Amino acid sequence: MRILVTGGAGLIGSHLVDKLMEKEKSEVIVADNYFTGSKDNLKKWIGHPRFELIRHDISRPLFVEVDQIYHLACPASPIFYKYNSVKTIKTNVMGTLNMLGLAKRLRARILFTSTSEVYGDSLEHPQKETYWGNVNPIGVRSCYDEGKRMAETLMFDYHRQYGIEIRIARIFNTYGPRMNIDDGRVVSNFIAQAIRNEPLTVQLPGTQTRSFCYVLDLVDGLTQLMEGTDTGPINLGNPGEFTMNELAKAVQELINPEVQISEVENTPDDPRQRKPDITKAKEVLGWEPKVNLHEGIPLMEDDFRQRLGVPRT
Ligand SMILES: NC(=O)c1ccc[n+]([C@@H]2O[C@H](COP(=O)([O-])OP(=O)(O)OC[C@H]3O[C@@H](n4cnc5c(N)ncnc54)[C@H](O)[C@@H]3O)[C@@H](O)[C@H]2O)c1
Numbered sequence: 001m002r003i004l005v006t007g008g009a010g011l012i013g014s015h016l017v018d019k020l021m022e023k024e025k026s027e028v029i030v031a032d033n034y035f036t037g038s039k040d041n042l043k044k045w046i047g048h049p050r051f052e053l054i055r056h057d058i059s060r061p062l063f064v065e066v067d068q069i070y071h072l073a074c075p076a077s078p079i080f081y082k083y084n085s086v087k088t089i090k091t092n093v094m095g096t097l098n099m100l101g102l103a104k105r106l107r108a109r110i111l112f113t114s115t116s117e118v119y120g121d122s123l124e125h126p127q128k129e130t131y132w133g134n135v136n137p138i139g140v141r142s143c144y145d146e147g148k149r150m151a152e153t154l155m156f157d158y159h160r161q162y163g164i165e166i167r168i169a170r171i172f173n174t175y176g177p178r179m180n181i182d183d184g185r186v187v188s189n190f191i192a193q194a195i196r197n198e199p200l201t202v203q204l205p206g207t208q209t210r211s212f213c214y215v216l217d218l219v220d221g222l223t224q225l226m227e228g229t230d231t232g233p234i235n236l237g238n239p240g241e242f243t244m245n246e247l248a249k250a251v252q253e254l255i256n257p258e259v260q261i262s263e264v265e266n267t268p269d270d271p272r273q274r275k276p277d278i279t280k281a282k283e284v285l286g287w288e289p290k291v292n293l294h295e296g297i298p299l300m301e302d303d304f305r306q307r308l309g310v311p312r313t
């Protein structure tokens with residue numbers, strides 16, 4: 001089995017590669033342009049006879065021979081996906097078209113990592129896969145959420161029109177070791193700030209919620225989805241829901257009780273609440289997350305302390 005992982009140098013992709021490489025018979029090819037990912041995340045596999053790393057921008061066609069495609073390439077942090085919004089659209093739309101073209105030529109099964117952002121500023125809570133979403137089509141987040149929605153449409157059209165085997169995961173906020181220290185997402189920001197003893201920046205109002213999933217749980221969900229029979233979309237996330245104020249308090253408690261919490265301006269169109277309904281994942285895949293936030297934060301702290309060179313005192 002030869003498997004392509006686009007975006008394999010990023011947070012989720014690199015942990016997925018670790019899991020795929022554990023299987024003796026798998027060969028793994030990663031295609032990544034290192035926009036938000038890093039070769040460091042894959043350093044233990046570089047030089048391994050079953051592993052290949054290609055610097056490649058997936059908005060351009062890619063010609064390789066594989067049996068399965070995990071298509072993850074796309075910046076995930078709002079700061080990075082808004083940085084060059086047109087490029088984010090190209091990555092989602094042209095990148096997904098290219099990967100579907102590859103899947104069609106090879107008759108390969110393809111899994112796409114979509115997002116809870118397809119639900120937008122959700123009017124339903126928690127979010128089920130049947131909800132069509134409340135998305136601003138012309139806002140600053142649209143390059144990402146509308147880009148992902150179009151990619152989902154492309155996946156289903158290739159499936160209906162050409163019989164391509166597709167899988168779609170709708171991922172909710174996922175965190176863990178190897179996140180970029182300056183990634184800009186809330187969990188990495190708070191952990192880095194707590195370690196550096198800088199104020200935790202809670203964006204107003206602070207009552208907005210997110211449900212945080214530990215990366216290894218998420219990766220198990222992705223491989224189970226790929227190996228199962230359901231096309232999805234299937235929500236993958238941890239239903240434990242926290243306000244940003246609660247998250248800041250948890251980080252303060254677990255990492256640095258002395259650290260200050262400061263309130264800062266938010267960005268436009270920030271969704272007010274997010275919590276996955278994972279009934280379908282439980283029923284169809286037998287999957288549910290195992291690591292809760294209070295267990296996951298210290299695992300990430302160890303990795304951040306090592307990279308920041310600040311040992312526990
Ligand atoms: N982590 C989350 O909370 C979350 C939630 C929902 C969906 N997702 C989706 O999961 C996937 C992985 O997310 P992540 O958290 O690992 O993000 P990440 O930013 O850590 O990784 C994304 C990877 O894609 C690469 N990439 C970006 N544009 C590319 C391009 N044009 N060509 C080739 N490579 C490119 C980056 O360099 C990086 O290695 C993304 O598609 C993201 O939208 C993530």
Ligand SMILES: O=C(O)[C@H]1O[C@H](OP(=O)(O)OP(=O)(O)OC[C@H]2O[C@@H](n3ccc(=O)[nH]c3=O)[C@H](O)[C@@H]2O)[C@H](O)[C@@H](O)[C@@H]1O
Nearest residue numbers: 076077115116117171172173185186189201202203208244
């Ligand atoms: O779940 C998802 O589908 C999405 O989760 C995240 O998107 P988001 O939750 O908006 O990202 P964060 O930047 O981590 O923001 C979460 C919340 O924390 C707040 N925040 C962020 C950063 C910060 O320093 N302080 C802070 O309070 C934001 O206002 C927001 O309400 C991912 O980065 C998206 O790629 C993914 O698609």
